[in-house]
Amino acid sequence: MTIRFIAASRLPTPWATFTMHGFEDEATGKDHIALTLGDVTGGEPVLGRVHSECLTGDALFSMRCDCGYQLQEALKRIAEEGRGVLFYLRQEGRGIGLLNKIRAYHLQDQGADTVEANEQLGFGADMRRYDLCVPMLNHLGITALRLMTNNPRKVDALTRDGVNVVERLSITTGLNPHNEQYLSTKAGKLGHMMALDDFTHASDVDIERKG
Numbered sequence: 001m002t003i004r005f006i007a008a009s010r011l012p013t014p015w016a017t018f019t020m021h022g023f024e025d026e027a028t029g030k031d032h033i034a035l036t037l038g039d040v041t042g043g044e045p046v047l048g049r050v051h052s053e054c055l056t057g058d059a060l061f062s063m064r065c066d067c068g069y070q071l072q073e074a075l076k077r078i079a080e081e082g083r084g085v086l087f088y089l090r091q092e093g094r095g096i097g098l099l100n101k102i103r104a105y106h107l108q109d110q111g112a113d114t115v116e117a118n119e120q121l122g123f124g125a126d127m128r129r130y131d132l133c134v135p136m137l138n139h140l141g142i143t144a145l146r147l148m149t150n151n152p153r154k155v156d157a158l159t160r161d162g163v164n165v166v167e168r169l170s171i172t173t174g175l176n177p178h179n180e181q182y183l184s185t186k187a188g189k190l191g192h193m194m195a196l197d198d199f200t201h202a203s204d205v206d207i208e209r210k211g
């Protein structure tokens, strides 16, 4: 795996003006981004989110999943802290790609759950990898993360890859009638550590999005 830093720039957002670092994965041709705020070097654990691309949730306001809500919440929490990092990894659809995710959604429209749909298409439930974070963390000078995630497999995978995750912080937001079943499946079949009772409702958080 060869991750190459390409360029950095300012990225103003409603929450803070981040620094956007662009990387190229020469092996896959995929682009990945890290947004940082404040001085993330120096060894003090950094509040972080390792977010996998979800075009539908992150950019198209989909309510089928919780991704877009988590993205906003993570940027907001980093802004409140004044220091942090968000990795935006281009591994759409838990690694199967956008068009296969649409195929999987079609199967889910017919009754399959999110895991069954992937399996019916011949994919594993979760095809993502996180080792590409290591060279990006090294480039940014980050040595320890306080990670916002409900996914213990993400923490395990990063730890196996050599990332020092010192704390896991829940990020439960965006519950709505369209994603309730999906979130239950994530907790039941994919091992996400969350209870629906912990969630903020989409109606409470989408005000910022509607402006």
Ligand SMILES: Nc1nc2c(ncn2[C@@H]2O[C@H](COP(=O)(O)OP(=O)(O)OP(=O)(O)O)[C@@H](O)[C@H]2O)c(=O)[nH]1
Residues within 6 Å of the ligand: 050, 051, 052, 053, 054, 055, 065, 066, 067, 070, 091, 092, 093, 094, 095, 096, 101, 104, 105, 114, 118, 148, 149, 150, 151, 154, 171, 186, 192
């Ligand atoms: N194949 C597939 N991918 C999905 C589906 N819903 C969301 N995704 C993708 O799942 C990824 C996000 O994974 P999640 O399981 O929501 O969350 P996570 O990153 O494992 O865990 P958290 O850190 O707690 O958010 C993104 O790449 C989405 O595009 C689905 O029904 N099928």
Ligand SMILES: [Zn+2]
Residues within 6 Å of the ligand: 054, 056, 057, 058, 065, 066, 067, 068
């Ligand atoms: Zn999503």
